Every structure is written in structure tokens, then in C-alpha cells.
Amino acid sequence: MILANPRSTLHALKPMGIGSTDVESLTSYLCRLAVSHSVSLPSMAKLIAGTIQETLRENFDWHERQLSGISETAHIWASAISMLTGVGSLDQLTLSPWAQVIPAKGLITRQVRWCPDCFRDDTKAGHERYYRLSWNIGVVTICHKHHRPLILACPECGRVNQRHKASYVIPGWCSNCGCCLAEQAAQDLDSTYRVKPEEMWIARQIGLLLACQTSLELLPSATIVRENIRLIITGLDHGIGANFAKRIGVSKSSVHYWLNSGGLPTLNNLLQIAAHSGISLADLLTQPLKNWTPPIDHPQIALDLGHMNKERLLPRVLDWEKIKTELMVFARLPVPISVAEAGRRLEIDDRYLYLQANQEARVLGVRWKQYVARRKYLAMLEIKPTLESACREIIEDGRSINLREIERKVPYEILMKVEHLYDVLNEIKEKLRIT
Ligand SMILES: [Zn+2]
Ligand SMILES: [Zn+2]
Incomplete structure (x- = not known):
């Protein structure tokens, strides 16, 4: 705790990480402030609310306020805390500098998340642990510094979102069981988790955005962003x-809405636009793109935001004569392949194969069909005796043949291979009745 201004009403705690990708969140600052005064969070919140003449209801859920967010509330609370602590620029601990250019909807996550390694770094650096502003932003799923997923659950008690419920919150410690959140979490032991490059890219973009919010000369404006998007579309x-x-995977009307009706792309969309145009999110939002030229081929990263446009960027010129030759090579493979598989190997939608190389595709198709039928026939030859003897046993046990009885006698892996199992059983039943 560093006291920078002893004359203020509240302790003038120094905000952490201002001007860096690791900037603290206002929520975290409020928690530290309450700890510093040895009062509960609700009491501290009440005091601040009193300053802005805001009434808090009895069971005030202060996490609902999204104090570190982009809304007016974040701005008002930041200025109230600035006033009481004498520490200026606390709006830098919120996303409010971006209020004009990023829509609030879905921006902040309600989940409390953290990076244990960042907490460990805090301790090593000899200062208090604190919650980073970036951990509040929904699209950020990993720590860009430590290349690891953010953690949701306490490693000791397994609880999530305990910070929301607690009266006393010390950043870096579980509000439920008091254990140290810098400890290795269960998630860390999951060796199958691999950080995806797009997750890294997003975390980095958001980090850069937060780092630059201190040095903004003017507040980012929607006009500039709109002009930038127009230029990028051109x-x-x-x-x-x-x-x-x-x-970028949105509807035509969305783009129209952004350009002509005063709407704004969501953070996800903005990231898509940045990825496709090869500029950083921070540049897209803060400065007119003067010398920008479109990237030659691929976007800087394929963003998987759930609606990623998987199509090629540039139309591919297809040499159909060459493709036909390749299809004929496929048709001579010892193990036949389907038209769909041929399409996959050539990276062409198989419907086009039928349209443009009809004869060759049909040769493949017929060969595949015969192969599948033959394979099924052979499989049945192998399976049928097993099924028949199972049916015989069922009859000998004095039971009737049905799916449930068969499932008891024949392993699932075998039954799975039988097409129209019900019909096959009827056929066997009929046969056994005759013999
Ligand atoms: Zn970290
Ligand atoms: Zn715990």
C-alpha cells in the first residue's frame, strides 16, 4: 500500500499497472480500498454511494454494477473514488474511455477470473495482488503474459464467483475458504488444454487496447471508427x-446499420474487422487509417469467435482439367473414396465436383457405393452367426427375441455395425421358426 496523498478522505492507494496491459480494475481498487480501511465492501460502497448521492438497496450486489465496465456508472464511481482518495484518473481502471466506440452489451463477464501466475508475479514484485481489468472482458480467456487459461474456481474449495458474495475481499485470496489463489489450480493439471493462437491474439489485442487508454489524446469517437470501417470495406x-x-461473419444489415444508422460493431465484430484488415484493434478504434493498404492474402489470424467465416478470402481459380485428372487417380485407388472425401482432399465443395466434373465424380460415386455395400455385406456375413446363436440361446431360455434381450447377449460394438437391426432380427426369427 502506497500512500500518495495523506490528506484525502480515503487512503490514496496507488492504482496498479496504469498505462500497461496489466492495468487494475476499479472493482479490484475498491476491494483494496475496503481492506486498507478494514471495513467491509458494502460499507465502503455505501460511503462512496453517499458521495454521489446514490442510494444503495439493503442487499446491494455491487458486482451487478459492472464498476469496471463501460457504462455511465463506471465513470461516476471512478470520479467519486477519485474525489475521496485524491487519486486522479481512476477512470483508467474502467473501460469507460471506450464508451463511444464499443457497445456495452456482452462486454463484461460476470465471472470472476484470474491468472495465478500474475498473482505470483505481484508477490514477487513486492506489491499487493490485484485483479486485472482485462480479466473482466468476456472475450479474453487466457493470460497473454503467461500463455495460460484464466482460472474460475478456487483451487482449494472449488467455488466460483465467491468475490460477488463476500463482504471482505482481498484480491488474490479466496473469499470463501481463504486459500491463496496464486496456487496451482486444478485446471493447470489438465495437460490436454492447449492455448489457441486466436485466444492469444485476442488477449494481446485487448492488452494493447488497455495499455493505450492512458495515452489517448482524444476520447475515441464513433465517427473515426465508422470512417475506418468504410475505408476497410472499400x-x-x-x-x-x-x-x-x-x-467477417455478420449479416448485411449489420454492416448497413454500422455505416448508416449510428450502430456500432460489438467487440467480437471489431476484432474480426481488425483481424481481416491486418491492423490492431487499438489502431482501428483510435486513429484515422491514413496509409492503410489491404493485406495481400490471409487475415493475420483466423479468429474462431463462433461465427468465423470459414470461406476463402480470394476466389480460387480452379483448373477443372487438372481436377478431373486427379479425380480419375482417386477412382483407381485400391481402397475407394467417396466424392465427399475427394472434395475434402481437393478442398472443393463436392457439389461442385458433380457440377463441373460430373462424369468423373459419378465414377467415384458409383465405385464408393459398391464398396460400401460390399463392406456391409461382408460385415453381416461375420455378424449373422453371432446374432443367430444369440437368438437361439434366447429362445432356449424361454424368452422372446427383442432388442433388449439381444443387447444383453451381443456386445454393443458388434450391434452397432448392423444396419436395420430390427429387420435383421425379424429375418432371423423367421428363419429359426422354420428350422
Ligand atoms: Zn498471468
Ligand atoms: Zn476457496
Whole structure:
């Protein structure tokens, strides 16, 4: 705890990480402030609310306020705390500098998340542990510094979101069991988890955005962002909004809404736009793109945000004569392949194969069909005796043949291979009745 201004009403705690990717969140600052005064969070919140003449209801859930967010509330609370502590610029601990250019919807996550390694770094650096602002942002799933997923559950008691319920919160410690959150979490032991490059890219973009919010000369404005998007559409898609919409995985009307009706792309969409245009999110939001030229081929990273446009960026010129030759090579493979598989290998939608190389595709198709039928026939030859003897046993036990009885006698892996099992059983039943 560093006291920078002893004359203030509240302790003038120094905000952590200002101007860096590791900037503290206002929520974290409030927690530390309450700890510093040895009062509960609700009491501290009440005091601050009193300053801004806001009434808090009895069971005030202060996490609902999204104090570190982008809303007016975040701004008001930041200025009230600044006033009481004498520490200026606490709005830097919120996302409010971006209020004009990033929509609030879905921006902040309600989950309390952290990076244990960052907490450990805090201890090593000899200062208090604190919650980073980036951990509040929903699209950020990993720590860009330590290349590891953010943690949700206490390693000791396994509880999540305990910070929301507690009256006393010490950043870096579980509010339920008091254990140290810098400890290795259960999630860490999951060796199958691999940080995806797009997760890293997003965390990095958000980090850079937060780092630059201190040095902004002017507050980012929607006009600049809109002009930038217009320029990008011109550069990438000759000004055709529909093509651009397809590229970044949104509807045509969304793009129209951004450009003409005062709407703004969500953070996810902004990240898509940045990825496709090859500029950073911070640049897209803060400065007019003067010398920007469209990237030659691929976006800087394929963002998997749930609606990623998987199509190729540039239309591929297909040499159909060559493709036909390749299809004929496929048709001579010792183990036949389907038209769909051929399409996959050639990276062409198999419907096009039928349209443009009809004869060759049909040769493949027929061969595949015969192969599948033959394989099924052979499989049945192998399985049928097993099924028949199972049916015989069932009859000998004095039971009737049905699926449940068969499942008891024949392993699932075998039954799984039988097509139209019900019909096959009827057929066997009929046969056994005759013999
Ligand atoms: Zn970290
Ligand atoms: Zn715990």
C-alpha cells in the first residue's frame, strides 16, 4: 500500500499497472480500498454511494454494477473514488474511455477470473495482488503474459464467483475458504488444454487496447471508427457491404446499420474487422487509417469467435482439367473414396465436383457405393452367426427375441455395425421358426 496523498478522505492507494496491459480494475481498487480501511465492501460502497448521492438497496450486489465496465456508472464511481482518495484518473481502471466506440452489451463477464501466475508475479514484485481489468472482458480467456487459461474456481474449495458474495475481499485470496489463489489450480493439471493462437491474439489485442487508454489524446469517437470501417470495406471488398459482411461473419444489415444508422460493431465484430484488415484493434478504434493498404492474402489470424467465416478470402481459380485428372487417380485407388472425401482432399465443395466434373465424380460415386455395400455385406456375413446363436440361446431360455434381450447377449460394438437391426432380427426369427 502506497500512500500518495495523506490528506484525502480515503487512503490514496496507488492504482496498479496504469498505462500497461496489466492495468487494475476499479472493482479490484475498491476491494483494496475496503481492506486498507478494514471495513467491509458494502460499507465502503455505501460511503462512496453517499458521495454521489446514490442510494444503495439493503442487499446491494455491487458486482451487478459492472464498476469496471463501460457504462455511465463506471465513470461516476471512478470520479467519486477519485474525489475521496485524491487519486486522479481512476477512470483508467474502467473501460469507460471506450464508451463511444464499443457497445456495452456482452462486454463484461460476470465471472470472476484470474491468472495465478500474475498473482505470483505481484508477490514477487513486492506489491499487493490485484485483479486485472482485462480479466473482466468476456472475450479474453487466457493470460497473454503467461500463455495460460484464466482460472474460475478456487483451487482449494472449488467455488466460483465467491468475490460477488463476500463482504471482505482481498484480491488474490479466496473469499470463501481463504486459500491463496496464486496456487496451482486444478485446471493447470489438465495437460490436454492447449492455448489457441486466436485466444492469444485476442488477449494481446485487448492488452494493447488497455495499455493505450492512458495515452489517448482524444476520447475515441464513433465517427473515426465508422470512417475506418468504410475505408476497410472499400479496400477489401470494393465497397460492397454484403461481401464484407460475409467475410467477417455478420449479416448485411449489420454492416448497413454500422455505416448508416449510428450502430456500432460489438467487440467480437471489431476484432474480426481488425483481424481481416491486418491492423490492431487499438489502431482501428483510435486513429484515422491514413496509409492503410489491404493485406495481400490471409487475415493475420483466423479468429474462431463462433461465427468465423470459414470461406476463402480470394476466389480460387480452379483448373477443372487438372481436377478431373486427379479425380480419375482417386477412382483407381485400391481402397475407394467417396466424392465427399475427394472434395475434402481437393478442398472443393463436392457439389461442385458433380457440377463441373460430373462424369468423373459419378465414377467415384458409383465405385464408393459398391464398396460400401460390399463392406456391409461382408460385415453381416461375420455378424449373422453371432446374432443367430444369440437368438437361439434366447429362445432356449424361454424368452422372446427383442432388442433388449439381444443387447444383453451381443456386445454393443458388434450391434452397432448392423444396419436395420430390427429387420435383421425379424429375418432371423423367421428363419429359426422354420428350422
Ligand atoms: Zn498471468
Ligand atoms: Zn476457496
